[in-house]
Amino acid sequence: MSTATALKSKTGTDVNWQALxxxxxxxxxxxxxxxxxxxxxxxxxxxxxxxxxxxxxxxxDNHDPLGKANVIARGIIGDVKGEPVVASPLxxxxxxxxxxxxVEDDSVKLRTWPVRFDGDQVMVKLSx
Amino acid sequence: MSKxxxxxxxxxxxGHHMVEQLIERNATExxxxxxxxxxxxxxxxxxxxxxxxxxxxxQSLAMCDADFYAANGIELRLNEAVTAIDRDASQVISDxxxxxxxxxxxxxxxxxxxxxxxxxxxxxCLVYRTLDDLDAIRAAAENANTGVVVGGGLLGLxxxxxxxxxxxxxxxxxxxxxxxxxxxxxxxxxxxxxxIEDLGVQVLTGRATQEIVDxxxxxxxxxxxxxxVLETDLIVFSAGIRPRDELARDCKLELGExxxxxxxxxxxxxxxxxxxxxxxxxWNNSIFGLxxxxxxxxxxxxxxxTEGETTFRxxxxxxxxxxxxxDVGAIGDAHGxxxxxxxxxxxxxxxxxxxxxxxxxxxxxxxxxAMLVGDNSYYDTLMQYYSNGLELPADPASLILPSSxxxxxxxxxxxxxxxxxxxxxxxxxxxxxAAIDAGAADLAAVKxxxxxxxxCGGCAALLKSVVDSELEARGVEVDQSICEHFAHTxxxxxxxxxxxxxxxxxxxxxxxxxGLGCDICKPAVASILASCFNEPITNAAxxxxxxxxxxxxxxxxxxxxxxxxxxxxxxxxxxxxLLVLGQVGKKYDLYTKITGGQRIDLFGARLEQxxxxxxxxxxxxxxxxxxxxxxxxxxxxCVGSTWCRYxxxxxVGMAIQLENRYKGLRSPHKIKFxxxxxxxxxxxxxxxxxxxxxxxxxxxxxxxxxxxxxxxxAELLATDLDDETLVKYIDRFLMFYVRTAxxxxxxxxxxxxxxxxxxxIKDVVINDSLGLAEDxxxxxxxxxxxxxxEWANAIKDPEKLKxxxxxxxxxxxxxxxxxxxxxxxxxxx
Numbered sequence: 001m002s003t004a005t006a007l008k009s010k011t012g013t014d015v016n017w018q019a020l021x022x023x024x025x026x027x028x029x030x031x032x033x034x035x036x037x038x039x040x041x042x043x044x045x046x047x048x049x050x051x052x053x054x055x056x057x058x059x060x061d062n063h064d065p066l067g068k069a070n071v072i073a074r075g076i077i078g079d080v081k082g083e084p085v086v087a088s089p090l091x092x093x094x095x096x097x098x099x100x101x102x103v104e105d106d107s108v109k110l111r112t113w114p115v116r117f118d119g120d121q122v123m124v125k126l127s128x
Numbered sequence: 129m130s131k132x133x134x135x136x137x138x139x140x141x142x143g144h145h146m147v148e149q150l151i152e153r154n155a156t157e158x159x160x161x162x163x164x165x166x167x168x169x170x171x172x173x174x175x176x177x178x179x180x181x182x183x184x185x186x187q188s189l190a191m192c193d194a195d196f197y198a199a200n201g202i203e204l205r206l207n208e209a210v211t212a213i214d215r216d217a218s219q220v221i222s223d224x225x226x227x228x229x230x231x232x233x234x235x236x237x238x239x240x241x242x243x244x245x246x247x248x249x250x251x252x253c254l255v256y257r258t259l260d261d262l263d264a265i266r267a268a269a270e271n272a273n274t275g276v277v278v279g280g281g282l283l284g285l286x287x288x289x290x291x292x293x294x295x296x297x298x299x300x301x302x303x304x305x306x307x308x309x310x311x312x313x314x315x316x317x318x319x320x321x322x323x324i325e326d327l328g329v330q331v332l333t334g335r336a337t338q339e340i341v342d343x344x345x346x347x348x349x350x351x352x353x354x355x356x357v358l359e360t361d362l363i364v365f366s367a368g369i370r371p372r373d374e375l376a377r378d379c380k381l382e383l384g385e386x387x388x389x390x391x392x393x394x395x396x397x398x399x400x401x402x403x404x405x406x407x408x409x410x411w412n413n414s415i416f417g418l419x420x421x422x423x424x425x426x427x428x429x430x431x432x433x434t435e436g437e438t439t440f441r442x443x444x445x446x447x448x449x450x451x452x453x454x455d456v457g458a459i460g461d462a463h464g465x466x467x468x469x470x471x472x473x474x475x476x477x478x479x480x481x482x483x484x485x486x487x488x489x490x491x492x493x494x495x496x497x498a499m500l501v502g503d504n505s506y507y508d509t510l511m512q513y514y515s516n517g518l519e520l521p522a523d524p525a526s527l528i529l530p531s532s533x534x535x536x537x538x539x540x541x542x543x544x545x546x547x548x549x550x551x552x553x554x555x556x557x558x559x560x561x562a563a564i565d566a567g568a569a570d571l572a573a574v575k576x577x578x579x580x581x582x583x584c585g586g587c588a589a590l591l592k593s594v595v596d597s598e599l600e601a602r603g604v605e606v607d608q609s610i611c612e613h614f615a616h617t618x619x620x621x622x623x624x625x626x627x628x629x630x631x632x633x634x635x636x637x638x639x640x641x642x643g644l645g646c647d648i649c650k651p652a653v654a655s656i657l658a659s660c661f662n663e664p665i666t667n668a669a670x671x672x673x674x675x676x677x678x679x680x681x682x683x684x685x686x687x688x689x690x691x692x693x694x695x696x697x698x699x700x701x702x703x704x705x706l707l708v709l710g711q712v713g714k715k716y717d718l719y720t721k722i723t724g725g726q727r728i729d730l731f732g733a734r735l736e737q738x739x740x741x742x743x744x745x746x747x748x749x750x751x752x753x754x755x756x757x758x759x760x761x762x763x764x765x766c767v768g769s770t771w772c773r774y775x776x777x778x779x780v781g782m783a784i785q786l787e788n789r790y791k792g793l794r795s796p797h798k799i800k801f802x803x804x805x806x807x808x809x810x811x812x813x814x815x816x817x818x819x820x821x822x823x824x825x826x827x828x829x830x831x832x833x834x835x836x837x838x839x840x841x842a843e844l845l846a847t848d849l850d851d852e853t854l855v856k857y858i859d860r861f862l863m864f865y866v867r868t869a870x871x872x873x874x875x876x877x878x879x880x881x882x883x884x885x886x887x888x889i890k891d892v893v894i895n896d897s898l899g900l901a902e903d904x905x906x907x908x909x910x911x912x913x914x915x916x917x918e919w920a921n922a923i924k925d926p927e928k929l930k931x932x933x934x935x936x937x938x939x940x941x942x943x944x945x946x947x948x949x950x951x952x953x954x955x956x957x
Contacts, residue, residue: 019936021937022938024842025930025936025937026673027671027672027931028668028934029672030672030679031931032690032931032936033934034935034936034937034938035935035937035938035940038416039471044935044942050644051437051832053644063944067686069686069688069944070689070942070944071684071688072677074676074679074680074684074688075647075676076647076650076651076674076675076676077672077673078613078643078644078645078646078647078648078649079643079644079645079646079648080612080642080646081612084598084644084645087646087647088684089675089676089677089684090684090688092647094647115145
């Protein structure tokens with residue numbers, strides 16, 4: 001688990017890391033949605049938690065650009081040839097959790113955020 | 129661009145259809161349209177004219193609302209007959225005025241042919257074509273005891289039925305040696321005569337009327353060629369139709385030798401400013417006296433007027449009718465007189481009064497025509513063979529022989545290349561085969577290549593069966609694994625779960641699969657676990673496996689909100705409960721709609737509202753309706769013997785019993801039931817997975833029916849069952865299906881792919897040929913014993929309710945859900 005010191009950048013505290021919710025808010029092997037205020041406006045983040053997997057936490061956009069609704073957090077997670085993905089609950093396209101890319105359509109991509117635990121806190125890094 | 133003036137003469141069914149097409153294609157933007165109708169009524173449904181005497185009025189027969197034309201900016205001039213066309217001045221002239229046109233469409237239809245018989249113009253000699261004709265017949269019938277229809281064709285029999293309905297002693301006089309000479313042969317005609325005579329209608333064939341004179345006991349006396357006579361008070365002529373081509377004749381448009389306005393493939397007459405459609409038009413020397421070809425012409429004519437490309441290429445005159453309750457069908461060359469080398473099969477059952485004939489090519493491979501009297505259930509399959517040129521089975525006679533399984537149906541390999549598989553992207557079976565030939569080696573590749581099944585997805589099962597059968601035909605071994613994470617079929621996984629007693633997905637994938645799983649195997653395993661052990665799907669181990677609908681126990685709609693369907697067993701609901709649904713709908717601003725399964729769907733609930741709404745519903749005594757699950761949906765029922773004059777059993781009671789028994793049963797796909805209280809079948813049980821129809825002695829059980837995209841009639845599994853046996857058979861049937869079907873395979877497709885077919889199911893369910901009956905019943909009992917309303921389970925557990933938050937770190941609802949009002953309710957904006 002990460003420690004607070006790991007969140008320091010070379011120049012000191014990295015203000016871009018923000019606490020979103022706690023471990024208890026997550027659902028194992030599934031997703032929840034969280035509200036995120038950024039400098040460029042609010043965003044909805046889908047947080048997926050896969051305990052025991054090589055990367056345990058993923059944060060991608062909750063907005064489904066093909067279904068045009070905020071539902072990604074409610075999709076089923078799994079893998080396509082070893083790549084962790086979430087299937088949109090609306091029309092079942094798969095999005096890679098690591099980079100948000102849509103498996104069925106290269107031109108479509110979800111935003112992603114770096115995310116990690118800090119103790120019980122789930123921390124997300126704002127893109128500048 | 130200024131608008132052109134388009135005039136349509138004739139406001140019958142075809143003329144009206146043309147106007148509808150014009151509106152649909154926005155042709156009102158380029159044309160000012162005037163429509164003339166010489167009758168006082170706007171267009172009405174002439175096909176169902178006889179229902180006018182059965183109580184339908186002009187209003188209910190009308191093809192559109194009274195303000196339809198005005199609302200679309202079209203001038204409809206009824207009761208105004210056009211008397212002439214001045215082509216030089218481009219004008220039509222009526223008794224009320226003169227109107228200029230740029231384009232003119234003749235949709236003048238036809239008139240009934242009255243043979244030139246001396247006395248044929250006497251009073252009470254009438255015809256049967258318009259509502260006014262029917263009024264005249266009705267008036268004449270008031271002072272009549274007997275009526276005769278001259279003409280034993282389709283319309284003649286319709287007219288005879290109408291006279292019978294007016295309580296006249298009715299006779300039909302036909303010139304040909306049999307009834308319906310166009311559609312049926314001697315045997316068929318004889319059978320038809322018997323059936324019509326059984327209805328109390330006298331049938332005289334081979335009779336030519338020489339004259340009509342004053343009668344002695346009745347108003348008329350008809351004298352035939354052999355000097356025999358028939359007395360009657362009322363005569364209706366229905367001896368065929370003739371095209372209404374007099375306007376065209378007067379203005380020198382080209383006509384056929386025996387009448388009819390000559391048109392080309394674009395429905396243009398000899399004057400390119402003028403088109404003709406429907407029964408007045410003569411294409412390729414043929415008049416088409418049916419409504420469907422008329423509609424096709426109307427579409428082509430609209431296309432011609434709007435610079436489209438489609439052409440009229442003739443029409444198939446195959447017909448399927450019910451005349452006086454008697455089925456008559458004719459396909460293609462039903463008489464077999466158009467191809468001299470044709471061979472025939474005939475089947476005649478004089479007890480049941482059924483007759484069927486096949487006309488096949490000399491090599492026995494193609495269906496050239498068919499004739500049916502008494503039972504039209506064979507029509508659709510025969511029509512497939514005929515219209516798609518499919519190769520007939522080795523023994524073509526099997527297509528018309530009665531069999532316990534009904535008429536044989538076609539599987540995916542029998543579909544023609546032209547068959548549409550995916551209607552969203554208009555993908556034919558031919559396109560799928562081409563993709564496979566070009567290298568697409570599995571379902572995903574075919575989907576990627578053709579886009580098939582990427583629209584609404586409704587064709588997924590059909591597409592899979594076509595792809596599988598095509599791959600197999602090419603010698604490709606089809607991998608039946610459920611997905612990349614398990615090298616097993618659903619059936620194999622089912623056995624593994626049962627035999628090893630595995631109760632979680634994680635254990636199953638650790639022992640028998642690899643990876644994280646996916647949206648294919650997770651819900652499938654969730655369903656298997658539920659139908660074996662029926663633990664709450666809201667348990668932590670099962671939650672991540674469920675599709676979103678199961679996770680949140682509601683149906684996700686396109687804007688991410690959910691719809692809620694409480695269970696209403698058998699469709700029976702108290703006024704108090706109805707009020708609760710109304711109050712909840714109102715309180716949470718939900719869009720409400722009645723479902724096809726006799727329940728009420730409440731739309732537009734946001735995620736965080738679901739627990740509150742369900743708390744209120746549960747307090748009022750509702751349970752979850754599983755509308756979101758691959759599980760038992762509804763048991764539809766008619767009102768049954770409790771209220772209905774015809775009911776012979778308590779269908780509502782049985783429906784409630786069955787729905788309560790099987791609610792919560794998770795299965796490969798959704799399951800629908802219906803129970804009808806008598807043979808009239810108002811609950812439509814024969815379109816359901818399990819259909820129960822009451823008899824005097826108990827219940828008939830039907831299985832494997834389906835509505836939806838590929839309708840399938842259910843098949844009779846067992847008859848005259850008592851309540852206990854009925855339930856026992858359904859237990860066995862359902863559990864056998866749950867165990868052996870593929871993922872997302874409805875009972876209908878399962879049945880079609882099941883080797884041994886219905887007989888095999890009968891053997892397993894009734895004769896217990898596999899020795900499984902007890903096991904199946906006890907497994908069903910386990911599911912029933914472990915039933916618990918999922919919402920009641922979730923609502924009492926704060927941990928489970930945590931999932932129902934729009935945001936885990938914020939109270940606000942999703943601000944992107946925007947609604948607007950329509951017809952007094954909210955809908956997604």
